[in-house]
Amino acid sequence: MIIRKEQQSDHEAIKSVVTDAFGQPDEAHLVDMLRTDGDIEIALVAELDRQVVGHIVLSRMISPETALGLAPISVLPTFQRQGVGSALMREGIKRAQDNSWERIFLLGEPAYYNRFGFAAETAAGFSSPYAGPYFMALELAENFPDESGGVAEYASAFSRLGADET
Ligand SMILES: CC(C)(COP(=O)(O)OP(=O)(O)OC[C@H]1O[C@@H](n2cnc3c(N)ncnc32)[C@H](O)[C@@H]1OP(=O)(O)O)[C@@H](O)C(=O)NCCC(=O)NCCS
Numbered sequence: 001m002i003i004r005k006e007q008q009s010d011h012e013a014i015k016s017v018v019t020d021a022f023g024q025p026d027e028a029h030l031v032d033m034l035r036t037d038g039d040i041e042i043a044l045v046a047e048l049d050r051q052v053v054g055h056i057v058l059s060r061m062i063s064p065e066t067a068l069g070l071a072p073i074s075v076l077p078t079f080q081r082q083g084v085g086s087a088l089m090r091e092g093i094k095r096a097q098d099n100s101w102e103r104i105f106l107l108g109e110p111a112y113y114n115r116f117g118f119a120a121e122t123a124a125g126f127s128s129p130y131a132g133p134y135f136m137a138l139e140l141a142e143n144f145p146d147e148s149g150g151v152a153e154y155a156s157a158f159s160r161l162g163a164d165e166t
Helices: 008-022 026-037 083-099 111-114 154-160
Strands: 002-004 040-048 051-060 066-074 101-108 134-140
Touching: 002 083, 008 026, 008 040, 008 051, 008 066, 026 040, 026 051, 026 066, 026 154, 040 066, 040 083, 051 083, 066 083, 083 111, 111 134
Parallel strands: 066 101
Antiparallel strands: 002 040, 040 051, 051 066, 101 134
């Protein structure tokens, strides 16, 4: 499996992967809006035998400015539970860290994201309409975040779509 940066030539395949993973078009629409707005900082595909089977997006947040929002992450249903999502998560986190981002926020299932170090406690100091057990954050340790509270606000595409779930 190869994890690499998405290319323009991947856009159609990505649309299919995201739509099939979620079983609806909303998240693929979110990816399009984030791209059009120029808010995507990291977008990776997982490729197996030259087929795009997974995709992850990390976008810059309105607040804190030093944080990324991770959403959506998608793996084609027939390729799920084979480690594709984990490989995308690990590489996405690594690239965020390499690029000196201080934190990553996401909204999702704790049972899945805890294994990568995301915790609701880490997000608890930030106010958000999504605050609660599913709203989690990861501090990228080497970057020593200088803010530990305030408002956590995703890129504007999320509120325009009205769907911030990963
Ligand atoms: C969530 C998703 C990206 C995970 O990708 P994946 O390639 O299947 O994940 P991996 O193979 O790396 O990991 C599989 C593990 O995650 C667990 N897992 C997968 N999705 C989960 C979920 N929504 N909640 C809890 N655990 C989940 C599996 O049980 C499995 O656990 P195990 O290793 O203990 O058996 C993928 O299932 C997907 O695209 N789902 C549909 C879209 C979606 O719901 N995205 C995010 C929602 S939070």
